[in-house]
Amino acid sequence: MATIVFCVPPMTGPINAGIRLAHGLRQEGHKIFYFGIADCEAFVRANGFDFITIFERWFPKGWVEGDFRKFIACKGQDELHIAKNVVSNFNEFLDYLMADGENDYWGIINRVNPDLIIISPAEFDSLIWALLAYRFNIKTVYLCDVLGRSAGSVIPPNKTGLFSATSLRSRISVRLQWYLHGIRKKKREQYLTKMGLSLLPLKKVKQLACKFQYPYRLIDFTTDYSCPQLKLPELVLCPQSFDFPGAEKPGRYYLDASICLERKQCTFPWDKINGDRPLVYVSLSTLHYKTVAELHRFFLIVINTSTKWPGWDWVLSIGDHLAVTDFPSNAQNVVIVNRAPQLDLLERASIMIGHGGANSIKECIYFGVPMIGFPLGFDQPGNIARVEYHGLGLKGDFEKITVDGLQSLIQAIDSDTGFRERVKTMQNKFIEAENAKLGIQTIKNIILNEEEYLIARHEKTVVKPKKLYG
DSSP states (O other): OOEEEEEOOSOHHHHHHHHHHHHHHHHTTOEEEEEEOGGGHHHHHTTTOEEEEOOTTTSOTTTIIIIIHHHHTOOSGGGHHHHHHHHHHHHHHHHHIIIIITHHHHHHHHHHOOSEEEEOOSSTTHHHHHHHHHHTTOOEEEEESSOOOOTTOSSOOGGGOOOOOOSHHHHHHHHHHHHHHHHHHHHHHHHHHHHTOOSSOHHHHHHHHHHTTOOGGGOBOOOSSSSOBOSOOEEESSOGGGSOTTOOOTTEEEOOOOOOTTSOOOOOOGGGSOTTSOEEEEEOOSSOOSOHHHHHHHHHHHHHHGGGOTTSEEEEEOOTTSOGGGSOOOOTTEEEESSOOHHHHHTTOSEEEEOOOHHHHHHHHHHTOOEEEOOOSTTHHHHHHHHHHTTSEEEOOTTTOOHHHHHHHHHHHHHOHHHHHHHHHHHHHHHHHHHHTHHHHHHHHHHHOHHHHHHHTTOSSOOOOOOSOO
16 A cells, blocks of 8 residues: 655645545555645644644744735735745745755655655645655656646636637637736746745746756746646546546546545534525635625625525625625525535535636536636636536626626526536536546556656656655
8 A cells, every 4th residue: 555645735725625535545545644834734634634744944833824815915015025025034945945955855755755745736835845756756746626727738728718729710819828828927927026026936946946856848837827837647636528628638637526525514504594495505715816895795796686586595605804794684595604514505506606616616516506607816717618618507707797697697597407407417427437436546557557657747768866865
């Protein structure tokens, strides 16, 4: 049996996405550990796994909700010095790594002795984890909870919300979008570097690649993920049936949706809803994509929309940035909570109104629930584009939505049985993939089959870096 390490960011989405896979591997007899900064620990231990904190000196508990959130939210000159302090501290950490600070990492690796490291590419630090694993000659794969791509693909960048290229005209359009995507990324990085706000400036990336003996030319900067990627196998936590046609590429493996039905969920006032009535579940991202005022406006629109269907139950999960008392309490069929047990509610729901996050979409499909998506950022426009392409739901505009507009979207889904039929067809494909345990089988093949791993890394011959110690 193998020892497998999951390396995750402190975000519920990427952690939840891989929990079922981790449970399945453990049930097969494999040893499972999680690596990460201290802020990841609570997420992981809540799901019953051992967690090993690394580089705590640089990223103490509370770093994400404190310094890093201040960096993300930086607006205006008054907060600029706070953001620059975060960048300065992070770059000191990178200098520490380049001055043999990887000893901390090696100490853990030597103790755990993993056969495989599984890295989430969701955040900017994934490049560092991948380079460290490469340096110590450990098999490494990316575990992708989003359907990101790179330039040269017939699949457009996720942020565009476009469909896959199927005609000559659409192929030209997609290539243009990737070209513009590359220019925007380059200009943004140049601006951040000039302002002293880049966490991973190009110069540092080159130095890290040299230090850890990874060919700089193989680093992919064109991806629509938030961080450059190494040439590693990509395990996609989604059946291929949901992606656009033409999404295949060497080293990319589509798995099952990996929905953990046993994951810990929050409490809920079940006595406030009627199980015999249609239920509309509404939830936006737990990440702060929009201002409090914008979110408040959206949920007020939903509450006013509900008056057209007084015989339905409505559950609004408003997140941690709003208070339940911010909203009127006179609607008897509307339940408002900060957080909701999403899996349990989707099992009863008729429609979900959401932001188009990958996990939420997969869970809707698994439970056969049509969707209305209001993409807020990151991969969400691309996810909703796939929902539209397969006829599983409709897209709304968060900025322009009105009560009449939302009522029209709901009416369109409620009156057309085709949405539920198409979701049911996709649901069957998802359940089939779940039952086949594609994730477990693929990981076992990569661990046992050296040739398959090298092909996935785009290598024809074995080129292994030397270990630094022992």
